[in-house]
Amino acid sequence: MEVRWDVFLIIVGTAIVTFIPRVLPLMVLSRFQLPEWATKWLSYVPISVMAALVAQEIFKNGENISFSTNHVELLAAIPTFFIAIKTRSLLVTVLAGIIVVMVLRFLFPA
Amino acid sequence: MGLANDQIETVADSRDKDTFLQGVKDCVPTLLGYLSIGFAAGVIERTAGLSIAEIALMSLILYAGSAQFIAAGMMVASSSITTIIITIFFVNLRHLLLSAALAPYFRHLSPLRNMLVGSLLTDESFGVAINEAAKKNYISEKWMHGLNITAYLNWCAANIAGAFLGQWISNPERLGLDFALTAMFIGLLVLSMLSRKKIARDVVVAIIAVVIAVGASSVLSSSMGVIVATIFASTIGMVMEKWK
Numbered sequence: 001m002e003v004r005w006d007v008f009l010i011i012v013g014t015a016i017v018t019f020i021p022r023v024l025p026l027m028v029l030s031r032f033q034l035p036e037w038a039t040k041w042l043s044y045v046p047i048s049v050m051a052a053l054v055a056q057e058i059f060k061n062g063e064n065i066s067f068s069t070n071h072v073e074l075l076a077a078i079p080t081f082f083i084a085i086k087t088r089s090l091l092v093t094v095l096a097g098i099i100v101v102m103v104l105r106f107l108f109p110a
Numbered sequence: 111m112g113l114a115n116d117q118i119e120t121v122a123d124s125r126d127k128d129t130f131l132q133g134v135k136d137c138v139p140t141l142l143g144y145l146s147i148g149f150a151a152g153v154i155e156r157t158a159g160l161s162i163a164e165i166a167l168m169s170l171i172l173y174a175g176s177a178q179f180i181a182a183g184m185m186v187a188s189s190s191i192t193t194i195i196i197t198i199f200f201v202n203l204r205h206l207l208l209s210a211a212l213a214p215y216f217r218h219l220s221p222l223r224n225m226l227v228g229s230l231l232t233d234e235s236f237g238v239a240i241n242e243a244a245k246k247n248y249i250s251e252k253w254m255h256g257l258n259i260t261a262y263l264n265w266c267a268a269n270i271a272g273a274f275l276g277q278w279i280s281n282p283e284r285l286g287l288d289f290a291l292t293a294m295f296i297g298l299l300v301l302s303m304l305s306r307k308k309i310a311r312d313v314v315v316a317i318i319a320v321v322i323a324v325g326a327s328s329v330l331s332s333s334m335g336v337i338v339a340t341i342f343a344s345t346i347g348m349v350m351e352k353w354k
Contacts, residue, residue, distance in 0.1 A: 002161060003163050003164050004161075006191060007164050007185070008167075009191055010181060010185065010191055011164065011171065011181075012171070013191065013194075014194065014198040015172045015173075017196075017198055017199035017202065018173075018174050018199075021202060021203055021206040021209065022202075022208075022209055022228045022229060022231045023209065023228035023229055024206070024209065024228075025209035025210035025213050025228075026209045026210075026212060026216060026224040026225070026227055026228040027221040027224045027228070028221075029210055029213035029214075037348060037352075039207075039210075040347075040348045041344050041347075041348040042203070042204075042206055042207050042344075043207060043347075044315050044347030044348060045200070045203050045204055045207075045340060045344050046204040046302045047303060047312050047315050047316055047347070048315055048319040048339060048343035049200055049203070049204070049336065049339075049340045050298050051315070051317075051320050051323075051339075052319045052320065052323035052339035052340055052343070053176075053180070053201070053336055054292060054296055054320070055323040055324050056333075056335065056336055057291060059324055073292060076289060076292075077292065080293050080297075081296055084296055084297045084300035084301070085300055088301060088304060090143055090147070090234075090294065090298065091142055091143040091146060091147075093296060093297035094146065094147060094150070094290050094293045094294050094297060097290070097292065097293025098286040098287060098290055098293065099286065100289075101288075101289040102285055105283070
């Protein structure tokens with residue numbers, strides 16, 4: 001039950017960079033408005049970052065990206081996408097994804 | 111003057127009906143989501159080698175599902191502290207938009223009280239709040255706190271419960287639990303695309319992000335690849351929108 005120093009730094013650092021974008025617009029936007037290009041740029045950030053993270057998760061093999069070793073996750077991503085589009089529910093998508101991977105790993109043990 | 115006072119009182123009355131307790135109640139439909147994802151995050155964090163105390167601290171002060179998953183995954187891959195913090199910054203930059211969208215409803219509050227409203231903002235609580243705003247044209251501060259605090263407590267409880275259970279799960283991969291993160295990103299990606307009316311442009315931006323993330327990762331670390339892909343793809347999206 002201890003908190004290591006490097007883990008503590010990571011937690012505090014990530015907490016600060018998460019806290020600022022959460023509160024800053026609420027605190028200052030009553031005084032001035034973001035320029036239009038900034039709003040437009042920001043509106044694409046969720047899509048870019050999520051797509052990049054999905055790619056990284058599906059193709060990664062340790063710290064490197066590899067196309068050869070991660071067939072199960074690549075395969076599981078396809079039904080997971082369809083379920084997300086169909087149900088529009090984060091919870092159902094996560095549960096379905098977990099079950100698909102569990103079944104695939106059972107059928108094709110590494 | 112009497113009339114003006116009456117009107118002010120009527121507005122104040124209707125706002126008082128949106129109590130803290132009503133906020134708690136309106137949070138209930140999202141609780142199952144917090145519980146299951148928080149639980150999965152706790153298991154993953156535990157199997158990534160974090161202690162219960164570290165997991166508790168993380169859910170209490172970081173309080174962001176995807177960020178907690180990613181931080182745990184990057185710690186396993188022994189990424190540097192700076193890379194982890196920069197990646198989380200970009201992952202959570204979307205809160206700028208959520209916070210900016212809520213700002214007009216809380217203009218009457220002081221900066222400090224606005225800070226309290228924003229400090230527990232999540233994708234889900236934003237979704238509930240913006241729906242409420244669409245229905246009533248205002249959001250009550252007390253109601254917002256009820257919503258936020260209920261979600262926060264549930265997340266922390268589920269996260270710590272998952273951490274305790276994680277001690278007994280020796281192989282979370284076999285149960286597919288590691289895929290919870292990927293599935294959540296897929297879900298968030300699809301949901302954010304479906305909520306806008308820019309599907310074609312969004313798909314182009316997403317494909318560019320995937321290609322850059324994969325391409326850049328062969329040169330840089332994969333977490334730096336995500337940062338580079340985010341900056342490039344968002345810029346291309348912005349430029350495409352200007353051209354139109």
